[in-house]
Amino acid sequence: xxxxxxxxxxxxxxxxxANLPCNHSTISGNEYVYWYRQIHSQxxxxxxxxxxxxxxxxxxxxxxxxxxxxxxLILPHATLRDTAVYYCIVRAIFGNEKLTFGxxxxxxxxx
Amino acid sequence: GAVVSQHPSWVICKSGTSVKIExxxxxxxxxxxxxxxxxxxxxxxxxxxxxEGSKATYEQGVEKDKFLINHASLTLSTLTVTSAHPEDSxxxxxxxxxxxxxxxxxxxxxxxxxxx
Numbered sequence: 001x002x003x004x005x006x007x008x009x010x011x012x013x014x015x016x017x018a019n020l021p022c023n024h025s026t027i028s029g030n031e032y033v034y035w036y037r038q039i040h041s042q043x044x045x046x047x048x049x050x051x052x053x054x055x056x057x058x059x060x061x062x063x064x065x066x067x068x069x070x071x072x073l074i075l076p077h078a079t080l081r082d083t084a085v086y087y088c089i090v091r092a093i094f095g096n097e098k099l100t101f102g103x104x105x106x107x108x109x110x111x
Numbered sequence: 112g113a114v115v116s117q118h119p120s121w122v123i124c125k126s127g128t129s130v131k132i133e134x135x136x137x138x139x140x141x142x143x144x145x146x147x148x149x150x151x152x153x154x155x156x157x158x159x160x161x162x163e164g165s166k167a168t169y170e171q172g173v174e175k176d177k178f179l180i181n182h183a184s185l186t187l188s189t190l191t192v193t194s195a196h197p198e199d200s201x202x203x204x205x206x207x208x209x210x211x212x213x214x215x216x217x218x219x220x221x222x223x224x225x226x227x
Contacts, residue, residue, distance in 0.1 A: 036218075041221070042221060043117075043206075043218035043220045087154075098145065098160060101147075101154045101155040101156075102154060103154050
C-alpha cells in the first residue's frame with residue numbers, strides 16, 4: 001500500500017515551472033521523500049530526495065512542508081523531454097527498506 | 112552516477128520456452144538487486160529482492176519456481192522466466208544497491224518481454 005498520494009495527471013506549458021504535489025501524511029521521522037521519474041519505456045530515473053529541508057540539484061527543487069506531510073517537486077523550466085510519470089516515494093534510508101512505487105503523476109509538457 | 116545495464120533490451124519468445132534477463136552494475140558492486148515488473152499503463156511492482164550469494168526473497172504472489180533469480184556475483188543478477196506464457200509479457204526492470212553505507216537504488220533501462 002502506497003504511503004503517498006499524487007494527482008493522476010498534470011499538464012504544464014513548455015518553459016514554465018512544473019509543480020508536482022505529493023501528500024505523505026503518515027510519514028515517519030526516519031523516512032525520506034524521494035522523487036523518481038519514468039520516461040516512456042525506460043527505467044526510473046532518480047531526481048532528488050530530502051528529509052525535512054528544501055533541496056535543490058541540477059534537475060529540480062524539492063520543497064517539504066514544515067510538518068513534512070506534503071512536498072512539491074519543482075521543475076523550474078519544463079521542456080518537452082520532461083514529459084514522464086513522476087513518482088513520489090517515502091522510504092526509510094536505513095535498513096533494507098524497498099522502494100515501493102505508487103501510481104505517480106503523468107506530467108505532460110505542452111509545446 | 113552509478114550505471115545499471117540490462118540485456119537484452121527486448122526479447123520475443125514462444126510460449127513454453129524460458130528466457131533469461133541479465134542485470135549488471137557497471138561501476139559499483141551491488142550487494143542487493145531488485146527485480147520489478149511493469150504492465151502497460153501500470154506502476155512498477157516489486158517481484159523479488161536478491162542479496163549476493165543468498166536466495167532471493169520473493170514478494171507475495173510471485174512464483175519463485177517460475178521466476179528464477181540468481182545473484183552469483185556483486186555485479187550480475189539474472190532473472191529467468193521459465194515456461195513463459197503470454198500473460199508473462201511485460202516490462203522487467205532491475206535495480207541495484209551498493210554495499211554498507213549505500214542506500215540508493217539505481218535502475219536499469221528495462222527489458223521488454225513479449226511471449227507469443
